[in-house]
Amino acid sequence: MPIRSAVALAVAVFAASSAPMAQAPRPASGRNAPQDHLNRTADAILAVKHAKFTLKREGAPAFLDEKNGITFTTADCMYAAPDRVSCDVKVSLKNGSIVQLTRVWVPEGTFQSNPLTRQFAKVPADANFNGAVLFARSGIPDVLRTAVQKTQVVGSESLRNQPTIHLKGEVSGAKLNALMGNVLAPDQMYPVDLWIVEQTAVPVQLHVIEPQGNGWLIELAGINEPVEIPTPRLPPAPPARH
Numbered sequence: 001m002p003i004r005s006a007v008a009l010a011v012a013v014f015a016a017s018s019a020p021m022a023q024a025p026r027p028a029s030g031r032n033a034p035q036d037h038l039n040r041t042a043d044a045i046l047a048v049k050h051a052k053f054t055l056k057r058e059g060a061p062a063f064l065d066e067k068n069g070i071t072f073t074t075a076d077c078m079y080a081a082p083d084r085v086s087c088d089v090k091v092s093l094k095n096g097s098i099v100q101l102t103r104v105w106v107p108e109g110t111f112q113s114n115p116l117t118r119q120f121a122k123v124p125a126d127a128n129f130n131g132a133v134l135f136a137r138s139g140i141p142d143v144l145r146t147a148v149q150k151t152q153v154v155g156s157e158s159l160r161n162q163p164t165i166h167l168k169g170e171v172s173g174a175k176l177n178a179l180m181g182n183v184l185a186p187d188q189m190y191p192v193d194l195w196i197v198e199q200t201a202v203p204v205q206l207h208v209i210e211p212q213g214n215g216w217l218i219e220l221a222g223i224n225e226p227v228e229i230p231t232p233r234l235p236p237a238p239p240a241r242h
Contacts, residue, residue: 034151037167040201041194042141048202051079051135052222059214061092064103069094077131083107084229085131091115104232105131111232120232134218139179140206147175148192156198159205163198176208180216 054076061071070091077087086104093099099115103123110130111120133139151169158164171192173184184190193207202223208216 034153034167034169035148037153037165037196037201038144038148038151038194041196041203042144044196044201045135045141045144045203046137048079048135049081049224050222050227051220052225052227053077053079053134054217054219055087056217056219057214058217059210059212064089064091078227078229079132079135080227080229081135083132083136085134086229087131103131104229106229106231108231111234113232119235121234134179140203143171143175143179144194147171149189154193157195159195162204164195164204165198167194167196168192171208180208184210 054074057073061073064070064072070093072089072091075087075089077085079085084104084106086102088100088102090098090100101115102113102120104111104120109122110124112123113120135141148169148171151167154166154168156163157166169192170189172186173188173190174186176190177184177186191209193205193209194203195205196203203220205220206218210216
């Protein structure tokens with residue numbers, strides 16, 4: 001299942017380091033109605049200028065490069081608005097070796113580092129996943145505004161020492177595939193859990209559950225703490241042969 005079996009991020013998703021402290025659910029009316037929370041979170045995501053996030057694969061590893069048998073389980077990423085994302089990814093090669101590479105999505109294209117030389121090369125644009133799409137108007141914000149069904153407020157929980165509101169619902173594979181790389185069944189509904197900061201509505205965790213114990217977890221942190229994601233410099237081209 002590719003990153004593009006993601007975003008990978010898609011697309012993109014979030015769990016606490018300790019069990020949350022559940023409190024009584026908020027009344028689902030007025031400003032506390034589930035869709036109101038989702039709309040506020042969509043607005044909060046669009047207002048984010050910088051962020052750090054971790055994408056974790058639960059269950060069977062996901063393919064970063066299915067053709068060459070390269071899989072991954074975790075990617076540590078940075079985002080700079082409106083369209084720059086860099087991810088450090090630990091990958092498993094076909095021979096079982098574990099190496100780290102960096103993949104960068106910028107307006108100039110998609111770049112990936114060589115695990116041995118650390119030099120970057122431009123790689124074909126991933127048709128299914130672009131890390132920056134998670135934060136775009138057509139990414140997670142659109143999913144929250146238009147695609148979450150059976151939404152309910154589970155309650156208030158303390159998550160990473162922050163008061164959060166826990167919501168849950170279902171989203172179709174067709175809608176999630178725009179973020180995660182066309183790996184889900186389009187006509188199937190997938191459970192989604194979302195934790196947002198109570199005061200700001202900024203997301204802290206997003207979790208998508210697949211069958212057979214698989215899933216995606218995105219943990220978001222460092223909101224608006226400045227990060228720089230320059231366009232990678234490529235090594236000079238070898239001299240032409242005469």
